[in-house]
């Protein structure tokens with residue numbers, strides 16, 4: 001595996017080759033990965049999670065955030081676990097910079113994560129890779145995840161600041177309650193605010209926040225038109241305001257506890273031979289007296 005100093009040097013020069021190779025090695029858990037990770041010395045760069053349903057405009061918003069931060073001279077890393085992520089499609093922004101251009105920009109590193117890692121694997125990969133990014137000189141780290149179910153809510157809880165992106169559509173508010181996004185959102189974005197019913201939807205969110213005892217001092221609601229670059233400055237302000245409020249120790253401890261549990265789950269799961277598990281199970285499952293508890297005990 002490559003030395004952190006060399007990777008950081010590459011990042012500083014806009015050459016992400018060693019970083020990309022190291023990420024692949026970590027994803028594939030090559031020999032020595034655990035020791036390598038155990039020696040990282042990450043800086044306290046908050047991870048910004050951007051979640052929401054497919055098509056809500058997450059990638060377009062991220063393109064806007066990247067644009068603003070690059071203009072401010074920052075180094076930005078984007079990890080995307082959106083399997084349908086259309087970064088390459090190139091949403092056109094107000095400033096005429098297209099997302100695909102960011103792929104070649106020396107201040108921007110973009111990487112898609114394979115979502116194959118279920119059973120705690122995806123979460124542990126995200127913790128590992130964000131920690132690596134925190135150790136090699138990035139100023140902003142963004143994690144894009146598709147939020148449609150409980151697992152994505154769990155994923156969102158691994159970020160320091162979670163931005164939930166929604167669009168004004170009937171029924172969405174019910175969807176939001178169901179998936180528990182209310183609990184994980186640190187910032188709400190109502191994207192596609194160019195749609196006529198945007199204001200009504202925004203009011204719905206504020207109403208629901210009130211009903212759940214969530215103050216707008218803590219959780220900001222930001223209206224954006226990502227495709228036109230509208231509201232990006234407000235979004236950055238909302239993110240920064242949460243980052244400042246988030247320095248309370250108990251929140252931080254809770255987050256780290258969650259991460260440690262995720263890592264332990266993933267480490268334990270790596271000791272399980274899943275292929276053998278499936279084979280044995282297919283042989284035993286239809287036998288009379290098959291007992292799921294007895295079977296599980298043999299595999300942990």
Ligand SMILES: Nc1nc2c(ncn2[C@@H]2O[C@H](COP(=O)(O)OP(=O)(O)O)[C@@H](O)[C@H]2O)c(=O)[nH]1
Nearest residue numbers: 054055056057058059060091191192225226227
């Ligand atoms: N009308 C409108 N379309 C948008 C807006 N933001 C994004 N889109 C479009 O919505 C589609 C999905 O956007 P994308 O960023 O890929 O969504 P993601 O799946 O959440 O990452 C694209 O065609 C975008 O151009 C917006 O504010 N208004």
Ligand SMILES: [Mg+2]
Nearest residue numbers: 059082085086
């Ligand atoms: Mg996307």
